[in-house]
Amino acid sequence: xxxxxxxxxxxxxxxxxxxxxxxxxxxxxxxxxxxxxxxxxxxxxxxxxxxxxxxxxxxxxxxxxxxxxxxxxxxxxxxxxxxxxxxxxxxxxxxxxxxxxxxxxxx
Amino acid sequence: xxxxxxxxxxxxxxxxxxxxxxxxxxxxxxxxxxxxxxxxxxxxxxxxxxxxxxxxxxxxxxxxxxxxxxxxxxxxxxxxxxxxxxxxxxxxxxxxxxxxxxxxxxxxxxxxxxxxxxxx
Numbered sequence: 001x002x003x004x005x006x007x008x009x010x011x012x013x014x015x016x017x018x019x020x021x022x023x024x025x026x027x028x029x030x031x032x033x034x035x036x037x038x039x040x041x042x043x044x045x046x047x048x049x050x051x052x053x054x055x056x057x058x059x060x061x062x063x064x065x066x067x068x069x070x071x072x073x074x075x076x077x078x079x080x081x082x083x084x085x086x087x088x089x090x091x092x093x094x095x096x097x098x099x100x101x102x103x104x105x106x107x
Numbered sequence: 108x109x110x111x112x113x114x115x116x117x118x119x120x121x122x123x124x125x126x127x128x129x130x131x132x133x134x135x136x137x138x139x140x141x142x143x144x145x146x147x148x149x150x151x152x153x154x155x156x157x158x159x160x161x162x163x164x165x166x167x168x169x170x171x172x173x174x175x176x177x178x179x180x181x182x183x184x185x186x187x188x189x190x191x192x193x194x195x196x197x198x199x200x201x202x203x204x205x206x207x208x209x210x211x212x213x214x215x216x217x218x219x220x221x222x223x224x225x226x227x
Binding site for chain 1: 141143150151152153156165167168201206211212213214215216217218219220
C-alpha cells in the first residue's frame, strides 16, 4: 500500500497568512493526488485533483503543486472560512490512501 | 446539482449486520462510486469502489470477506452490506463519486455521511 505522510499535523495561522501543507507519498504516484477540505461535522470537500487542478468553484487562493512523491497545497491568503482540516489522497493505485490530515487553526 | 444521500446507519452489536444505502441524484448514474469511512476523531479510510455496472469491485483489506458493495442502477442507489461487524468498524460512512469512468479514484462529490456505531 502507498503511505501518505502529511506535515505539519497542525498549524496556527492568522487571516491573510500564506499557508503551505506538504504531502509525501511512499512511492511515486505521478500526479494522481487530490486535496480535500473538511470542516467539523461535515463531509470532505474536493479542492484539487491531479495535483494542481482546481475543482470548479474553489477560490483561486488555493493551489497545488508537485509530482512523483512530493506535493504541496498552498493557501495564498488565509480567510476565516479556510480554518479546517486538510487531507491529501493518492489515486495512483488501490487501495486509495489518505494522509493523516493537517488541522489549520486560528492564531 | 449532484447529491449523494446516505442512510441506514445506527447502533449494531458486534457480529451483527447492517445495510447502508446511498441515493444519488443530479447526475447520470454511470459513474463508479466509493465508500470511505472516518472513525470518530480520526482520519479518512477508503473502504470500497464499484464500477458503473457493478462488474468490478475492490475492497480494503480491513473489510474483505465481511462487507459487500453493490448498486441498483434502476434506483440510482449504492449499497454497503456490512456483516460480522467489529467495534473498529465504528465510523461515519461516506459515499463518494469517482470523477472518472475508469474508477481512477479521484473523488469529486461526497454525501453527508451516516454514522455506524458497533457496540454491545
